[in-house]
Amino acid sequence: MKTLTSVIVLLCAGIASAANAAALKPGDTIQASNLDARQTDTFEGHAIHDLLTDRMQELIRKEGLVITLAASKPMVLGKDFTAATKANAGKAKYNPDTRLVEGWVAGIPFLDVTADDPNAAAKLVWNGYYAQPIKNIQDYPSYAYLFISEKSGLERRQVWRFLRYYMKGRLGADKVVEGDGSILSKTLMYATYPNDIRGLGLFVQRYDSPKLEDSWVYLKSVRRTRRLSGGAWMDPIGGSDQLNDDIEIFNAHPTWYASYKLLGKRWLLVTANSTAVTWDKKASGDAEFPVIDLAHAPHWNPKDTWEPREVWVIEAVTPPEHPYSKKVLYMDTQFPRSYIAEAYDKKGDFWKWMYYGLKTIRTGDGDHGMISATGFTIDYQRRHATVFILGDDARLNTPGIKAEDVNLQQLEKVSH
Structure with missing residues (x-):
């Protein structure tokens, strides 16, 4: 009773x-x-x-995260992106023996992934690797890295230049593939502020194969470029809390990870259409970056609007030499971009939370593309964060930029 x-x-x-x-x-x-x-x-x-995930509930309850609700909006994807996905539907095949994709041309390789597909998680990761809706050129004249401590707030900031050129899967271009087809993308990034790191830079050539990417770094101390080891994709970026693998949440060839598992599908509050002023270059102090709650401990919480989106939940298991044991990704079901991720240490304990605020902009050719207005990598064990803030001069498909503008010689030229 x-x-x-x-x-x-x-x-x-x-x-x-x-x-x-x-x-x-x-x-x-x-x-x-x-x-x-x-x-x-x-x-x-x-x-x-x-x-809300259990982790988000904890961050709200214990870490001061405040979520401001916004009405959901239909996502605007580029016409070229949509057309390429439609035109090439069914051409891509996933080979579970090699863990590679065969027959991909452009657009999303696997458009109708279902939860009962035993290879669903791998296909979704490949979608993100090949077909983020960002056009052929990412051209970011200025973005900031902010280093934030729970104790002292904003410690320092750096300003960098980023340029990535896609050699394959090109959208709306005369040639879908440039070169011999072996290279997927070329990336150039270098620091412009402060003066003590100005000129420090990196050139990365990523192949369309499991082959480890080629990376070169320019070292100011010796005024020379040095080739990095193939494992640099797992290394931290400078003294930041972010690994190279954490750029845009997942920045690795899919076969470099040990395995993937689909944990399900759900609705989640995310920042799909960022409305915040991210970087006010006319302001000073905490007011320069109004998208971050710098005034209140722990000083790293995002201040933006959040809307409901349906997402896939994917567990990505790392190789043994990776600092993490796994990442859990929350990827939009309508296009392959992740908004949030959780990273766990080798003991299986929660380590880092990654949050990206997305935004759609007009591209240089009059179409639409998607950018990350902000990116937060928060180390809850170290009690420290690195925040990526994209300047309002960000461009996609800038006219006049060619593949030869992104190379090792250009890194050496801009770094001197």
Whole structure:
């Protein structure tokens, strides 16, 4: 009888909670002070507790994360991107023996992935590797790396230049492939501020094969370029909290990871259409970067708007030599970009949380493409964060840029 009474009490409490649930509106916030009360409230038909991962709940409750709700918007994908995906549908095949994709031309290789496909997770990762909706050229004249400590707040900042040229899967171009087809992309990045690192740079050539990428770094101390080991993809970027592998959350050839597992599909609050002013170059102090809550400890929480999106949840298991044991990725079901990831150490303990705020912009050829307006890599064991802030001069498909503009000689030229 006592057990039956307890069940009745719990049922009544649940009914009362549901009856008192509110439909939240854009602009409403979810924070530590109201998290418990808003668990059964809804937004756009989804209960709040269903829109937050357990990790996000913990960050709200214990780490000061505040989520401001925004109405969801249809995602605008590039016409060239959509056309290439449609034109090449069904051509790509996944080979489970080699773990490679055969027959990919351009666009999303696997458009209709289903949860019951035993290779679903691998296919989704390959989608992200080959077909992020970013056009043929990523041209970022300025982006900042901010180094943030829980104790002291913003420690220092760096400003870098980034240029990536895609040699394969080119959209809306006369040639879908440039060169002999062995190279997927070429990337040039170098520091422009502060003066003590100005000229420090990196050139990376990524192959369309499991072959490790070729990387060269320019060292100011000897005024020479040096070739890096093939394992540089797993190394930290400078003194940051971000590995090369963490750029855009996942920056590795899919076969370099040991395995993938699809954990499911769900709805999640993410930043799909960033509305925040990320970098106010006319301001100073904390006001220069209004997209970060620098004024309040732990000083690294994002300040943007969040909307519901349906995502795939993918577990990516690393190779033994990797610093992490695994990453858990939250990738949009409509296009292959991840918004959030969790990284775990070799003991299986939570280590880092990665959050990217996405935004659609007009490209240099009048189409649309997607950029990461911000990228947060937060090390909760070290109590330190590295935040990527993209300048408002970011461009995609800049007219006039050619493959030969992204090479080792260019790194040496700009670094002197």
